[in-house]
Amino acid sequence: MNTKKYYITTPLYYVNDKPHIGHAYTTLAADVLARHLRSKDIPVLLQTGTDEHGSNIEKIAREKGVEPKAWCDGISADFRELWKTLNIKYDYFIRTTDPSHEAGVQAVFEKLLKSGDIYLGSYEGLYCSSCEAFYDEGELKEKNCPIHGRPVELVSEETYFFKLSKYEGALQEHYAAHPDFLSPRYRSQEIINFVKSGLKDISVSRTKVTWGVPVKSNPKHTVYVWFDALLNYATGRGYNPDGNSPDFAEAWPADVHLVGKEIFRFHGVIWPAMLMALGVELPRKVYAHGWWTINGDKMSKSKGNFIKAEDVVQEFGVDALRYFLFREVTFGQDGDFSMDTFRRRYNADLANDLGNLFSRLMNMAAKYLDHQLPEKPGESEVFRELSSWTPEIHRSIEALQFSDALEKIWQGVSKLNRLVDTRKPWELAKTDQEALKVFLHEMVWCLRLIAGWIDPFMPDTASRMHLQLGVGKTADGTPPQKVPPLFPRMPLEVKPDDIKTN
């Protein structure tokens, strides 16, 4: 018997360039959610992967003088390497060049051809041979290609169409019946209006592209990359219209597709329509997050202003990056990444608040607790209060409101710092040993609670904390060691201007 697992997906990342912080963001969000659910003993499937077909990839590979597949192998490996660096635990990494996926795509195509949801037609458009792309009349600059400024030609190409228009009504009904299908709400209206304004059938094959999945019954066509890539969510779990793998039932329907806002429409319109055509249940939710700008600028290849996750990790550690990305900005909104803000938050939240709290308490625990693991303080008011926050924190994570969860957790950190100041354990040490122990016991348990809360976000830090919070469990009687700080304080960046001035 199959039990349905909680199935989370990230988009498949296009292998036209090396991974940057934007890719990491989505995948980390998936990882945080997955870790949280696992900690509640909810079975989870997390799938990510790479999108490898299309003329762009073919072109890049040609420029580099390698076979397309070899190029894809390299970049795809870079992504997996980054997930490792970022401590992301996924269940399955799919590549659109995987034979099982390609077979699934072909079978889907044939099935829809048979049902009439895909039909052969021809596409007519204004084509620029330098761009290898079609343009609308409105996009042209003085009737020329907006990029090359050269004349475009009217070209017609045989292509297969998917009958997207047929699903206009069904999609609208679905949106109305499932108000959370497109999330967050403030991004959904655009999509709903778009569908309301009328859908046209879309081209789903190419005759000019060879690096793609061939249409089985007409191999001079390859399947258009979007159609190919979207299917991964199903084929990766064993979907094939000619016969599903038994695994498919435990994954489907997907619980949440995490996507960037730029591909929300593909996932909110085309993908559900494809599933309707296939008679497959729709995913429960598509959640679109925002973009990171870098120092206020859009990340772009031409500006070359990508932040490499590896560099940040190298200097500050994985957990600091994981923390920053989900604390700084409400998940869904756009945010700005700058080293200045990053350092500020690192020092204030991680080094000063949490790191120092942990350090001051662990020092006292080492000094004043006789290495005994204290009993859970049922009578402790603080501990009871903090414990009562857990459901709220969990709800926030499950609603993908990561920043809310972290904010609440940091209220706890702050509360504990205040409490230490109020109770002044260093004075109790001179006046009331018994009260001191009771207090430190409470604090140790509160820290365990915090460690548990931050675990999905900062798994390494959580385990380092846990290691020490087992105060006194040492069977051999060795005293607790003074541990290195969780987050060593970092100097704020010295600007060149500051040096010159004197």
Next chain:
RNA sequence: GGCACCGUAGCUCAGUGGUUAGAGCGGGCGUUUCAUAAGCGCUAGGUCAGAGGUUCAAUCCCUCUCGGUGCCA
């Protein structure tokens, strides 16, 4: 041009038809010493973009103006 959304303390943002409009960060002042010179306390007097309207009462409702953003395959 069409359709949405936004404009609240230096910065990032919460917020509600009704007593003195909030938080975090930064800044300023003070204070403790257990701790990573961290922590803790106090402090921001902001025309809630502007104008008009509805109302006993609007930052929150309506209209217009200005400024900004997104979507229109």
